[in-house]
Amino acid sequence: MATRGVEGAYQGALRAFQNPMLDLLHRTYAPFVVTVLAMMFTPERSTVAVADAHAELADALDQLRAAGYGDDGDQPLPAGNARDLCRQWVQAGWLVRQVADDVEVYRLSAHGVGALEVAGRVGGARTRVSESRVRTLLEAVERLAQDADPDVMARMARLQTEIDQRRRELDRLERGGEVETVADDQLLEAAENVLHLARELPADFARVAESIKAMQRDVVADLRQDVRPTGEVLREYLERGRQIMDATPEGRAFAGALRLIGDPARIDDLWNLLRTVLRHRFTELMPEQQRRELAEIARRIEQGVKDVLVAQRQASHVITTQVRNHDPMRDRQVDELLRDVMAGFHAWVPESRRGEVVPPMRRLPVAAVGQLRQTMSDPRPLQPPTPLREWDEEEDVPAADTRAWGGPQYAELRAHLEAFAGDPAHEDGVDVAAAFTAADERIRRPVDLLGLLEIAHDVGMTDTAEVAVVEAVRPDQTRRRFAFGGVRAANPAAPARPADEKPGDDE
Template identity: 90%
Template sequence: MGTRGVEGAYQGALRAFQNPMLDLLHRTYAPFVVTVLAMMFTPERPAVAVADAHAEIADALDQLRAAGYGDDGDQPMPAGNARDLCRQWVHAGWLVRQVSDGVEVYRLSAHGVGALEVAGRVGGARTRVSESRVRTLLEAVERLAQDADPDVMARMARLQTEIDQRRRELDRLERGGAVETVDDDQLLEAAENVLHLARELPADFARVAESIKAMQRDVVADLRQDVRPTGEVLREYLERGRQIMDATPEGRAFAGALRLIGDPAQIDDLWNLLRTVLRHGFTALMPETQRRELAEVARRIEQGVKEVLAAQRQASHVITTQVRNHDPMRDRQVDELLRDVMSGFHTWVPGSRHGAAVAPLRRLPVADVGHLRQNMSDTR
């Protein structure tokens, strides 16, 4: 084993564990964080009001401490109150604090969603190498090969083969042939594969929304640093606002997926297919949590699409508003004022106490201008 290879692999592992998702799972209090976030955020409740979140986390802390958790070293509990914990989780990148309909709410970040998905997958039933999973892989590879092959004659030959196979099956059924049934074990494996694929979607949707918001911040920052007159930058930045979905790899990938799931009729078809599956007898062999999760697949997709499109609209609105109000001189003055304010806070906070009063500025300072000339002949 080469030293350079080991060192490169170790550096890659170090970078991986700096990811907020793995950092969450590596923390001492990870079981508590995963438990609270998983109970607080559900597919039906993707956003939680800040006040409600603080109350629920405080209640969870009280219940666990009353049950004896945190008294010994094997089951540590975090110190501090719920507000402090949420502030730490926002800073760590597990939660996002934002304003929705005039109310401050918390949402899981993409890293938070991914961490919960990993914890749930490891703690629940292990996924198996099944016919359904292998078939999904083979079909994906086959579709990739077909899309990558520009040969018209080869494409026509494949289509003709499929048509012949479907025609033979149709002829057999018309002659009174029986529909081939699938045993319950295979159906269960296929349902588990569907759930496995669906569990990754919330984190994917969250990553798309966050990439759009990050691009929005970058565009606004570029605009504030752009010293060109408004007329010169107007068209350029408005175009960036309109093309925001195409500006990131995640956005471009989502735009392709949207062609499959963006049509309400397709979502309705998915609902109908899921109802057909849930009416089948094999679902009685599934745990209640899995049946409920399967029933909510379409809702989670619909909700994820709405969140991404809302992030796109918000980003376009913010960029357009910033462009139309673009004033390089005023922006520089605001930036300087904000830097002065932050500098003042850094100077004042270390020597202040909690709840310390701040003397208000009751009147503007008077400029000392000295003696003003009173007439044209006054040279003083």
């Protein structure tokens, strides 16, 4: 064994164990972390509110400690409260803290999803070398060879062979042949193979979303440090924002997969196929957890596609917003200010003592300015405004036009309503729209309609289910149409009924 080969392999293993996924599984408290994360995050619950996560984690710690775990050395539990543990898991890269719908939530990172899958496979049923797994491998190799072989004649020969096989099978069934049944053991192996393949999808989707977010951070960081012309930066970064799915290997792989699973018809077909499988009797041999996991395959695919598309839209929005608001000079000034603040902290902290009172800054410092400009570009001194003209009390002021454009004429409107209600047909109430339409043009202004509604409200009115439309006449003879909910006013000429008397009382 060559020493160089051993050293290289050992360095590769060291780099591998620096991965957050293997780091999680290598920790002392890995069983507790895996248990809590698996119970907290499910296919139906991809994100958990921060407050809920802290409460559930604290409850899990209390239950395990009450059951006696954590006392012995071989069953340790982490120290600290739930908030501190979640903060540590975020720093370790197992959880991601973000804001969704104005609420802070936790979600599993790609490393956390991968760690849960590894733990689930090791702790669950062991994968076996079965006919289904070998068939999947052979079909994948066959499809790879077909896609890589550009020979037209070979492709035609393979298609003709497949057509002949399908035709012979169809002819056999048409002659009354029976469908070959598959043993329940083989179906169970095939179902386990499907679950094994489906368990890889959540981590793949999470890696795609995180790669898009990492690219977003890189683009924004490059943009803040950019000193090129704004137009050039705008064209380049907007183009990268539009093509963000083509800029990363994970994004390109997901775009290819999206062409297969992004069609709603394919998802519907997948739902139907899964329901068909779950109706078969061999599923009774599967544990309840596996049956539930099999039924949730389509939902997990939909959720994974949704998470990636949301990350893509957010990245495009952030990059576009940053480009529009990009100001290199301001960003450099902010960076210089932050560096000055950090330098001041580095100089102050070693000389300070713990618990030392820091005097607050009561007011901001004032710049020492010697002389400010007191005049603008106009050299003339300021002049007061032109005085108002003196009012001549003997001057005649025409009041006709002023009154015509004034407020409602309540007295005339009330008199008109009482006269209109004098008709015996209006004994039970007056239609306000009809009364307004029958009024003279002097009191049919738009403002008079409001006045008439006020009077109707004072005498008592009830709403109707109809919509009334009336035509008002302004003082300049222009006409306006108004629509409002129909109302009937009580007859103002009818005697007022006592408050304690009910309709229909004869005494």
